[in-house]
Amino acid sequence: MKKEELELFQEIAANATHLGEFWDKVLESALIVHGHLCGAMPLGFRAGRLALKALGADREPNMSKIALVETGVAHAAGCFADGVQLATGCTYGKNLIQKLDYGKWAVTIAIKKDGRAVRVRVKNEAVEAMFAGKFMDHRRKGIPPAEVPREFILDGFKKTITRPDEEFLEVSEIFTYTFPPAxxxxxxxxxxxxxxxxxxxxxxxxxxxxxxxxxxxxxxx
Ligand SMILES: [Zn+2]
Ligand SMILES: [Zn+2]
Missing domain, CATH: 3.30.60 (Wheat Germ Agglutinin (Isolectin 2); domain 1)
Structure with a gap:
């Protein structure tokens, strides 16, 4: 990673203090770990954060909740899963994240202790805006995400981080999820x-x- 990139990630994250205590630090980590600016990672980040908020839950330090991500493989915007993972602490290494591979921009977070769960989805208009953007045009031409000129993604990324939840996310009622035997x-x-x-x-x-x-x-x- 170049120093200039790290500084940009830090600057973007520093403008995320409105998300609440420490979320700017979490976003900085997410950007560093994910490695590039794109449309889907911040959507997953905001969706994961909102799911925790709806459940009244903290980021996961142990193994007490899971994330079921509806994006998967072989379609664009799978980066959504990284946003969810880094925002919620439901990580791959802790075996707390599963890709359902429905090709939909939604995540369910479920708590093991009582099965309380919530599904957060990205509203159609926000998904459509991502796919209609110039960043996606470059991706369709086979240009890797980190090589797409920054001017085509920076504003969209910042907008996803700063806009109110209800503008682009829809959160379900709390429901009960039945965990399979582990x-x-x-x-x-x-x-x-x-x-x-x-x-x-x-x-x-x-x-x-x-x-x-x-x-x-x-x-x-
Ligand atoms: Zn990405
Ligand atoms: Zn052996």
Whole structure:
């Protein structure tokens, strides 16, 4: 990352204090982690923030809520998921985010303890404006997001960060989400007898009398 880019990200984030305490810092982190300005990341960021607000919940430090993101793969504006992830703390590494791949700009946040959930969607006009913009024209021509001239995205990005929630987001009533049964996490390690690498204990398998990792077991093929 160039210094000039970092400074731009910091300047954009510094203008987000209206979102509430520390949200400017969260946005700065989101920009640094995501790596470029685009239309969809800030939409996911605002949608994730609003879902937390509707639930009266904080950003997730542990594993007590999940994000079900309706964007997915092989369509434009999948960056929405990064915005959700970084705003809510429902991260990939904590296994708290799933891509439903409906190709829709919406997210459901659900709390494990009581199943309380809310869905926030981006209103049609905001999605249409993103797809009608010059940034998307460049993306259609195959230009990578970070290489689209900044003048075609900067104002749109700032607008998404500063506009009132109700102008472009719709939040559902609170409903109950039923969580599917989850496997118990393992806090122990074992060792594969073929490759010798350390492995989470619950991922070891027995093959020909040996305790082995999944790749060495060939059960994955
Ligand atoms: Zn992006
Ligand atoms: Zn192995």
């Amino acid at each position: 496997p118990k996490p393992s806090f122990n390690i074992g060792k594969c007898e073929i490759c010798g690498e350390r492995v989470a204990e619950n991922k070891l398998r027995v093959k020909d009398g040996k305790t082995v990792c999944l790749p060495c077991s060939e059960y994955m093929k």
